[in-house]
Amino acid sequence: MKAIVYNGPRDVQVKDVPDPKIKHPSDAIVKITTTNICGSDLHMYEGRTSLKPGTVIGHENLGEIVECGNAVARVKAGDLVCIPFNASCGYCKNCERGLTAACLTLNPGTAGAGYGYADMGELPGGQAEYLRVPYADFNCLKLPDGAAEQQDDYVMLSDIFPTGWHATELAGLMPGESVVIYGAGPVGLMAAYSAQIKGAGQIMVVDRHPDRLALAEKAGAVVINDSEEDPVERVMELTMGEGADRGCECVGFHAHDPQGHEVPNEVMNNLVKSVRATGSLGVVGVFMPEDPKSSHELARKGELAFDFGEFWSKGLRMATGQTSVKAYNRHLCKLIELGKARPSFIVSHELSLEDAPDAYRHFDAREQGWTKVVLRPHATQSKTRDTLQAHPKKSRAHSHAHARH
Numbered sequence: 238m239k240a241i242v243y244n245g246p247r248d249v250q251v252k253d254v255p256d257p258k259i260k261h262p263s264d265a266i267v268k269i270t271t272t273n274i275c276g277s278d279l280h281m282y283e284g285r286t287s288l289k290p291g292t293v294i295g296h297e298n299l300g301e302i303v304e305c306g307n308a309v310a311r312v313k314a315g316d317l318v319c320i321p322f323n324a325s326c327g328y329c330k331n332c333e334r335g336l337t338a339a340c341l342t343l344n345p346g347t348a349g350a351g352y353g354y355a356d357m358g359e360l361p362g363g364q365a366e367y368l369r370v371p372y373a374d375f376n377c378l379k380l381p382d383g384a385a386e387q388q389d390d391y392v393m394l395s396d397i398f399p400t401g402w403h404a405t406e407l408a409g410l411m412p413g414e415s416v417v418i419y420g421a422g423p424v425g426l427m428a429a430y431s432a433q434i435k436g437a438g439q440i441m442v443v444d445r446h447p448d449r450l451a452l453a454e455k456a457g458a459v460v461i462n463d464s465e466e467d468p469v470e471r472v473m474e475l476t477m478g479e480g481a482d483r484g485c486e487c488v489g490f491h492a493h494d495p496q497g498h499e500v501p502n503e504v505m506n507n508l509v510k511s512v513r514a515t516g517s518l519g520v521v522g523v524f525m526p527e528d529p530k531s532s533h534e535l536a537r538k539g540e541l542a543f544d545f546g547e548f549w550s551k552g553l554r555m556a557t558g559q560t561s562v563k564a565y566n567r568h569l570c571k572l573i574e575l576g577k578a579r580p581s582f583i584v585s586h587e588l589s590l591e592d593a594p595d596a597y598r599h600f601d602a603r604e605q606g607w608t609k610v611v612l613r614p615h616a617t618q619s620k621t622r623d624t625l626q627a628h629p630k631k632s633r634a635h636s637h638a639h640a641r642h
Contacts, residue, residue: 268301270614272297273393274597284530297363297396298368299391321395323349323351343360389587389611397423416482419488430457439476440457446603473511501541509547584610591617
């Protein structure tokens with residue numbers, strides 16, 4: 238089969254690799270029909286992780302089951318399923334508590350496993366024609382009738398929609414409250430969208446890319462361009478000097494200032510300054526235990542110069558970590574099914590697998606108009622945002638997003 242293989246920093250290629258096979262009776266083989274390039278894939282693409290050359294990447298996956306092991310009982314061949322980026326067993330101490338992002342079984346010696354991702358085990362990723370899914374009865378979310386026509390919506394259940402929702406959950410966002418979100422990449426946009434669905438009274442999004450800020454406005458946010466104004470001052474102005482009730486960090490360890498210089502601690506410290514006393518922070522941006530290629534001494538050791546004194550004196554609370562996708566995906570799936578959510582409004586490109594190496598280059602450069610890339614491993618035709626918006630199905634989804642916000 239064909240798959241996207243990581244060769245080294247900024248070098249991914251379409252290669253022929255062996256087809257996946259059933260290894261355990263609980264496995265399923267999924268024909269991948271839709272898979273995404275994730276912002277966290279860029280950390281690996283840039284060579285800033287320990288990802289091994291030769292790894293098939295891709296952890297945002299949706300497709301049709303084509304084969305099941307003898308022990309699989311709940312799902313079957315022909316089912317369209319979305320697969321959480323966390324691979325989990327369902328029976329370990331953490332999985333039993335719903336903390337599937339910290340599964341103790343599939344990546345022995347470490348809490349957490351995933352597909353095609355650094356330090357998350359040996360499972361190949363799904364930017365490929367086929368994917369082996371372990372513990373398929375537990376890991377496969379069976380999608381409702383009609384989902385095949387809305388794959389751009391449902392594939393977001395694999396990671397970024399639950400992760401954006403998770404950011405607001407970690408922050409403790411309640412209806413009517415204000416929230417500031419740093420970062421308008423796909424996860425930050427989903428955090429803003431989730432806040433809108435939850436009934437936030439005021440949503441503020443900080444970024445500097447015009448295309449992303451425009452989408453944040455569609456998600457119901459007041460946008461703050463930190464290349465044009467001080468984001469903390471603007472948040473204070475918008476909140477009558479008090480600060481936001483809640484804050485979400487959706488950038489991670491590769492935060493940059495408006496001049497393009499990497500400043501790993503800037504977003505975290507701005508978040509502390511932007512949130513009112515006794516407020517709380519939800520941190521879902523990726524931070525690594527070490528970043529040897531950073532130009533900052535502390536960051537190389539996975540550390541930050543954090544304004545803990547202000548954090549403490551304001552009585553703030555903070556929660557962090559990867560999303561246990563299964564805690565949210567079934568509920569968010571129902572929102573999509575009922576027409577209450579259309580997360581595909583962020584999609585800018587639908588591309589074939591052959592186009593993926595170029596897409597990585599454009600997405601990594603944060604070029605204008607490259608907000609979210611969807612890959613079709615079994616398709617040959619590619620679409621940009623203009624053609625997506627012209628497509629009847631897509632125009633309904635976008636109109637829905639406009640009408641809601």
